[in-house]
Amino acid sequence: MWSVDDHLEDILGAIRPLDPIDLQLPDAQGCVLVEDVTVPVALPPFDNSSMDGYAVRVADVAGASEDYPAVLRVIGDVAAGSGEQRLVGPGEAARIMTGAPLPPGAEAVVPVEWTDGGTGGGAVTSMRPAGSAPEAAGGEVRIHRPVEPRAHVRERGSDVQAGDLALVEGTVLGPPQIGLLAAIGRGTVRVRPRPRVVVLSTGSELVQPGEELGEGQIYDSNSFALTAAARDAGAIAYRVGAVTDDADELRATIDDQLIRADLLVTTGGVSVGAYDVVKEALASVGDEDEPGSGIDFRTLAMQPGKPQGFGSIGPDHTPLLALPGNPVSSYVSFELFVRPAIRALMGLKDVRRPHVRAELRTDKALTSPAGRRQFLRGAYDAEEGTVTPVGGSGSHLIAALAQADALIVIPEDVTSVEPGTETEVVLLG
């Protein structure tokens, strides 16, 4: 019998992060950076105005006040994106917009609110749009306040300098990191891609939702739940419809899917029955001369999720996890083993769900078989620091699973947990 920890360790020991590729920035969202990114050009790349106003020489506005304004000749507009600029000479000002380059000769920017905006009247609150009042870019402006040198100027390189380290290898690219990469001019970036995960369920009893249920049949839910869970974990997930309990058909389907799989996940057919087709089809796929090749079927000291398979298959040694078929068993197994495998393929450091400790809220003691680590569905209350079991311990209670947001962990050596006991809890999403 394998312990939960040994099985996970075996999986994570065998799985290598996917090879990095260059992706366009939007496609790299959620991926792990595999290069240190340095800044090729300073940000901002040039001294620029932090306000809408007038670019001036400091001496020209010294002592200016509303009663005794400095009157300067406006030589034109400096809009954001302007190329070469005219020199601002003594007694001159240029109307300048936020983000526009500080023109030569100018030493500071006077916000438009400290001027008459070229109107000849009192202080204004904004400029008139260039489109509707192009004449405002000429004539005179009255400045009502002096400024210090470099006032309202963002210095070249004040955000980052060329050569600075922008992002380190291993960073997960969320929206602000994507923004920073764009800002420093990176159109593509080297990351590990999202793993492509193929999910297939097995069982001759399985019918697709929306179709008619015949005698002895049930609906396929595993392929839907696990495809969604794989997507949630960061993968590009492909759902393959349920495969009947026929070893040849299953093998052919898996061989077909290998071309688009970085990881294969099957459900069902791994127990001790006579129709456990996954076990039958995959128990002998390994190459004896090649260490680590083939699928190993195991009994785990856990509940639910006792029978499990893990190994690799096909010419590329694509990892495959074979989970039990019961919906709750397969979902719990996914959370414990497949999700970490997906995140290891992505190159993430932190592959496990967060674990916390919480006080057990229950009327009577929970029981658990000796020698098995039990995972019960629970509702976690972060504010109270408590967890309440949802549904029973039966592994088929998929309705309860849909109400749970946590797994309550009962260790192997514990057979009874009293109400109020501090217990380990795995937080789900």
Add this chain to the structure above:
Amino acid sequence: MWSVDDHLEDILGAIRPLDPIDLQLPDAQGCVLVEDVTVPVALPPFDNSSMDGYAVRVADVAGASEDYPAVLRVIGDVAAGSGEQRLVGPGEAARIMTGAPLPPGAEAVVPVEWTDGGTGGGAVTSMRPAGSAPEAAGGEVRIHRPVEPRAHVRERGSDVQAGDLALVEGTVLGPPQIGLLAAIGRGTVRVRPRPRVVVLSTGSELVQPGEELGEGQIYDSNSFALTAAARDAGAIAYRVGAVTDDADELRATIDDQLIRADLLVTTGGVSVGAYDVVKEALASVGDEDEPGSGIDFRTLAMQPGKPQGFGSIGPDHTPLLALPGNPVSSYVSFELFVRPAIRALMGLKDVRRPHVRAELRTDKALTSPAGRRQFLRGAYDAEEGTVTPVGGSGSHLIAALAQADALIVIPEDVTSVEPGTETEVVLLG
């Protein structure tokens, strides 16, 4: 001047959740359910075996032991998915698989581990695969232990009963909920779709990352960061390349995009400059006779993010948020206003990022202008319950933003925050 809260309230008051549609189960992931879903057929739909073993009559195995096994005639296999079953008569057993329907006459299931598996030898640990040993479904089986009535039988309806409420209106469909819907046979489900959000940046100074930077130009980062953030919030996001500061071109681009937009987000051009094209192009789009139509440009009592626009545009009154152009201002504005708007369109109840209180870790007091709510970038430590400022208060420090995972909130009436003070923190992602 508008307060942050009033502006958000105005936005949320105007935004209606999107009309519900029927979506295929995999497409409904992350969406909000708009119907109470009841269970059409009990789960499991029939009494079935929870083990691989033998379906028997209880009287036939009473008193059985390893030394004195009950010997029963095996009448055949009951695999999962089997249709009509043969009656299990007195002295008979059917080999049965996990999930297979309990055949008529049988009252309980004996696990295969409590039998000789039909081998005539000692106790076995598994059945031989039906494919490789079809003869194992016939002959005799020795049973080593008695069973109680209904032992190892999952009762019809023991998970959910027909008519039970499976999921209530308002539920967000994660993987377990998708699994439950599939299990009860739902191929499609009525949900609010993901909103389609069109993001466009404005500015003649903007160049696409990867291209050459000319004099006075900078890279467009807002459209990348906000498209990623919209996707992160649950939207289907479309990035429109930067539009130059030309009111007619901007208006034409927006009109073009309306067809695929449930929400429009622009950045830049909302301040007091002469080239603030968003303001110029959109200030007069409203229909005076129609209340709530048109875009209202406002000054907010916040830093960064003072100038903001909000309203609706086009024949369908598509909501539009006009954010300031500075990368940090636009990102903070997105978090405070656009993300809640997206989540309101989705029909989510909880539209805001989590707010917590944390102890400020800093060497010297933070300062903030009176009358403005300031949002500083911070690094939050959940274990310590502390937050540390990252970078300065300059709104252009996009490099610092990429290191932050929280916003430190300094209220309007506070101008200085001492080290160690408990402060409000908005957790990002």
